[in-house]
Amino acid sequence: MIWYRRNAAVTSLVDSAASSASVAGNVAGTVVSSAGSVVTSAGSMAGNVLQPLVSDPLRRLQGGESDLAEIAIQDSDRLWIAVDGMGGDHAPGLILDGCLQAVKRLPIRIKFVGESERVLQGAKENGLIELMNQAIDSGCLELVSSGPSVGMDEEATVVRKKRDASINIAMDLVKKGQAMAVYSAGNSGALMASAIFRLGRLVGIDRPAIGALFPTKDPGQPVLVLDVGANMDCKPAYLHQFALLGNIYSRDVLQISKPRIGLLNIGEESCKGNELSLRTYELLSEEERFHFAGNCEGRDVLSGDFDVVVCDGFTGNVLLKFLESVGSVLLGVLRAELPRGRRGKVGSAFLRSNLKRIKKRLDHAEHGGALLLGVNGICVIGHGSSKALSVVSALRIAHSAASHGVMEDLAELQKPQPLSAVVD
Numbered sequence: 001m002i003w004y005r006r007n008a009a010v011t012s013l014v015d016s017a018a019s020s021a022s023v024a025g026n027v028a029g030t031v032v033s034s035a036g037s038v039v040t041s042a043g044s045m046a047g048n049v050l051q052p053l054v055s056d057p058l059r060r061l062q063g064g065e066s067d068l069a070e071i072a073i074q075d076s077d078r079l080w081i082a083v084d085g086m087g088g089d090h091a092p093g094l095i096l097d098g099c100l101q102a103v104k105r106l107p108i109r110i111k112f113v114g115e116s117e118r119v120l121q122g123a124k125e126n127g128l129i130e131l132m133n134q135a136i137d138s139g140c141l142e143l144v145s146s147g148p149s150v151g152m153d154e155e156a157t158v159v160r161k162k163r164d165a166s167i168n169i170a171m172d173l174v175k176k177g178q179a180m181a182v183y184s185a186g187n188s189g190a191l192m193a194s195a196i197f198r199l200g201r202l203v204g205i206d207r208p209a210i211g212a213l214f215p216t217k218d219p220g221q222p223v224l225v226l227d228v229g230a231n232m233d234c235k236p237a238y239l240h241q242f243a244l245l246g247n248i249y250s251r252d253v254l255q256i257s258k259p260r261i262g263l264l265n266i267g268e269e270s271c272k273g274n275e276l277s278l279r280t281y282e283l284l285s286e287e288e289r290f291h292f293a294g295n296c297e298g299r300d301v302l303s304g305d306f307d308v309v310v311c312d313g314f315t316g317n318v319l320l321k322f323l324e325s326v327g328s329v330l331l332g333v334l335r336a337e338l339p340r341g342r343r344g345k346v347g348s349a350f351l352r353s354n355l356k357r358i359k360k361r362l363d364h365a366e367h368g369g370a371l372l373l374g375v376n377g378i379c380v381i382g383h384g385s386s387k388a389l390s391v392v393s394a395l396r397i398a399h400s401a402a403s404h405g406v407m408e409d410l411a412e413l414q415k416p417q418p419l420s421a422v423v424d
Helices: 002-024 034-040 055-061 093-105 116-125 129-137 156-160 166-175 188-199 236-252 275-286 313-337 341-362 388-402 406-414
Strands: 079-084 108-114 141-145 181-184 209-214 223-226 260-264 291-296 308-310 369-373 378-382
Touching: 079 166, 079 388, 093 108, 093 116, 093 129, 093 141, 093 388, 108 116, 108 166, 108 388, 116 129, 116 141, 129 141, 156 188, 166 181, 166 188, 181 388, 188 369, 188 378, 209 236, 209 313, 223 236, 223 313, 236 260, 236 275, 236 308, 236 369, 236 406, 260 275, 260 313, 275 291, 369 388, 378 388
Parallel strands: 079 108, 079 181, 108 141, 181 378, 223 308, 260 291, 260 308
Antiparallel strands: 209 223, 209 369, 369 378
């Protein structure tokens, strides 16, 4: 009885910690390896697992599948997506692995763009030759040859010189209508530059923004935060445009009928903030094309009170990286405080579902990537360290955006009034 009460108390303690973790989790960023080590220690205690945070809203859009298991897919439902096979730290092998898994689980076809010899070598090293040939024979995979790729450490403008780089060819496939979306886990600056040069900006959009989904108290209700790194210095007009972009994405893809738009600020009052915040507040409060819910303080980003939060790229990137650190610190605390000894090992068995939930909410591999909004095409930016699971999750995002009329609605932005006419 004493043993049971002690372990019940421990279970209650970690349950509370797990609840806090759901608020402190991150998306669209890398997670420290402690996340993996915590769950590795409990790996033998496999139980029920939650879906990735990003997949929760997207799962509803794709027929309500309960897991990433293989499902029956009609060939007529498949959409072509171009993949930069040379982008990422683990390209091309693990990127190809993710694509092969994705065509089994999602209604998509893949145009895999990469240097032929390196792609074949990567397939051999990862034992993917047979699966790759099967996907090619079934019409779900097409290999597209490219020239020298863009390195992770190269300047973004190198895409102008390397015209036949994999990222450029992938963008051209979208521009020519041969693919509905493009995905790359490579140099994010190069991807953004290539998207602007090849696809162009939407009319009226001065600066494209990177939008990432953050968790809230409700696992099925993420908040879209943009910009999280594309634009370090912003004008009020840029943030106004970010709000318009975020409103359409949240409405079309996340299926929120009337998204609540918030402006990240240091206080709720309209008189708070720096000059950028004050002038942006005026623009957003006068906008009739979306519902402006007011200023959003840092503590309210994960509260669930907002569906879209806009900020400059510098602030957004700091916020993103801070949330990553909170998650890793929390996991470290849990790891240090878990009970030890014989009793602890037995008691830890009761915590397996909690640990799985924490890992799922903090592991960047579960979130895949973020959308580049504001260019004339659907672009998904993956993490540089993306492996197979990350690729599947990112391609799920690309499919959802491509299949729900996002680009058509974004094109409508120019009709009411040119956004460039908004006062800077």
